[in-house]
Amino acid sequence: MTTSQLTEQIRLKKSFLCIGLDVDLTKIPQHLLKEEDPIFAFNKAIIDATQHLAVAYKPNLAFYEAHGIKGFQALGKTIDYLNENYPEIFTIADAKRGDIGNTSGMYAKAFFEDLKFDSVTVAPYMGKDSVEPFLAYENKHTILLALTSNAGAYDFQTQQVEGEELYKKVIKTSKEWKNGQNLMYVIGATKTEFLQEIRKIIPESFLLVPGVGAQGGNLKEVCEFGMNRNIGLLINASRAVIYASHGADFAEAAANEAEKLQQEMASFL
Numbered sequence: 001m002t003t004s005q006l007t008e009q010i011r012l013k014k015s016f017l018c019i020g021l022d023v024d025l026t027k028i029p030q031h032l033l034k035e036e037d038p039i040f041a042f043n044k045a046i047i048d049a050t051q052h053l054a055v056a057y058k059p060n061l062a063f064y065e066a067h068g069i070k071g072f073q074a075l076g077k078t079i080d081y082l083n084e085n086y087p088e089i090f091t092i093a094d095a096k097r098g099d100i101g102n103t104s105g106m107y108a109k110a111f112f113e114d115l116k117f118d119s120v121t122v123a124p125y126m127g128k129d130s131v132e133p134f135l136a137y138e139n140k141h142t143i144l145l146a147l148t149s150n151a152g153a154y155d156f157q158t159q160q161v162e163g164e165e166l167y168k169k170v171i172k173t174s175k176e177w178k179n180g181q182n183l184m185y186v187i188g189a190t191k192t193e194f195l196q197e198i199r200k201i202i203p204e205s206f207l208l209v210p211g212v213g214a215q216g217g218n219l220k221e222v223c224e225f226g227m228n229r230n231i232g233l234l235i236n237a238s239r240a241v242i243y244a245s246h247g248a249d250f251a252e253a254a255a256n257e258a259e260k261l262q263q264e265m266a267s268f269l
């Protein structure tokens with residue numbers, strides 16, 4: 001999917017909501033545990049109930065890898081279900097990968113060719129040759145961790161390196177890499193005070209902004225300081241949406257939470 005197709009969807013749905021599919025078997029309604037594939041059954045119900053309110057879904061790989069082969073099968077079924085039934089929806093593999101070039105090439109092949117995700121999150125720490133294999137894919141997007149939502153972001157990302165914060169160096173350096181137009185950046189919703197500075201460096205790039213809901217990030221401030229002329233934002237909420245209810249009404253409750261976020265987003269468009 002191209003970024004202009006993504007912006008088109010955002011304008012159509014009046015939403016830049018990304019729903020995180022972080023499935024925890026201890027939190028899903030207990031009746032689903034009787035299903036042959038409880039993770040996929042949960043995801044399918046959440047997707048069907050919320051697809052008109054969201055433009056993206058983001059399964060975090062940890063929640064699937066934790067279940068070995070069964071988890072990986074559930075992930076495969078989830079991405080196939082999205083691609084077959086809702087091809088207009090942008091998909092993000094939140095995998096935070098990155099390794100020496102030939103290994104990154106295999107990660108890129110796995111997420112873009114085999115699983116057919118539109119994008120994957122990648123850590124910048126190993127530098128240019130670890131990221132370029134992802135960037136080589138046309139109309140696929142590499143979402144680089146820049147300034148993350150967690151408290152540990154201050155341990156390294158905001159530290160000064162040669163006169164500027166490390167996260168700024170990551171953004172400035174990476175945008176010059178070959179196929180840098182395929183980059184998006186992760187900026188935590190808990191770090192809105194940095195957004196104006198970030199927009200000066202990358203006015204046009206899409207930002208994936210996790211941290212709204214359970215982590216207390218501020219949606220209004222993200223919109224005020226992070227939005228650009230093409231919207232340029234995907235705001236993620238995982239637990240706040242998918243675990244709105246632990247009962248039989250879980251999908252309906254998720255849709256209600258998603259609608260609240262969508263309505264707030266619509267007010268900024």
Ligand SMILES: O=c1ccn([C@@H]2O[C@H](COP(=O)(O)O)[C@@H](O)[C@H]2O)c(=O)[nH]1
Nearest residue numbers: 020060148149188210214215237238239
């Ligand atoms: O900086 C980051 C990068 C990734 N995440 C991931 O996003 C979701 C957030 O889940 P919530 O339940 O909405 O808090 C989760 O998959 C994280 O691993 C992040 O939170 N911050």
